[in-house]
Amino acid sequence: MKNPDQCQVVVALDMIVGKWKPIIIQHLLTGDVLRFNELRRRIPDITQRMLTLHLRELEEQDIVKRVVYPQIPPKVEYSITEYGKGLKPVMDAMHYWGVAHVEHMKQKTQTQE
């Protein structure tokens, strides 16, 4: 646990860090199978470039499955892998703590007034 490389928490962290990665994962963890532009619409502020890059990384990490239909116009579908579904407990734990944190900070700023 001395170095980041030796810490499994850091391994998990590397899978989900990136400005948009957690959001993408959240959308796919629903089980939805989404095309590229569907994902774009669901994540309004993301750029094409970042969506592509992050999806490629997630694919390489075996979290996201990418299926290309060779046709014109192109059609590409993204979905969570069985393996990627294992991230749900992690995302849930973080969501839960995130909610608690927002509450906690709200109270702190109140008591400071």
Added chain:
Amino acid sequence: MKNPDQCQVVVALDMIVGKWKPIIIQHLLTGDVLRFNELRRRIPDITQRMLTLHLRELEEQDIVKRVVYPQIPPKVEYSITEYGKGLKPVMDAMHYWGVAHVEHMKQKTQTQE
């Protein structure tokens, strides 16, 4: 959930990202009360600068408690806050998944040979 700011997962993520933050948190989650240089020794490759910066951030986020003893030579003790202990489920979930991920990838490279 459309923007990072609206996603509680991202809120939690922001608390623990940083190259050394998860490691620091792990060490303090044990309940140990540690002086600055004790932490440094336990995290050999961290620089003084990064340890300081990350501890300051964690303090601001109310995850770490910092107690200064006004004496010469200085003595400063760091410990996890009650509130910070709430991160344990998150860290545990990530650790668990990290272990699984390492195993998963090991099998993948094997089947590729």
Added chain:
DNA sequence: CGGGATCCATACCGATACTG
């Protein structure tokens, strides 16, 4: 439709030197 290529700003981090 689903990208790729390029350029640019900044955020993050490491190395090093100095200090009350």
Added chain:
DNA sequence: CAGTATCGGTATGGATCCCG
């Protein structure tokens, strides 16, 4: 002992334009 100050490299992300 527990920091601060400064500099400089690299990784990350955004903007924009182009393509089959």
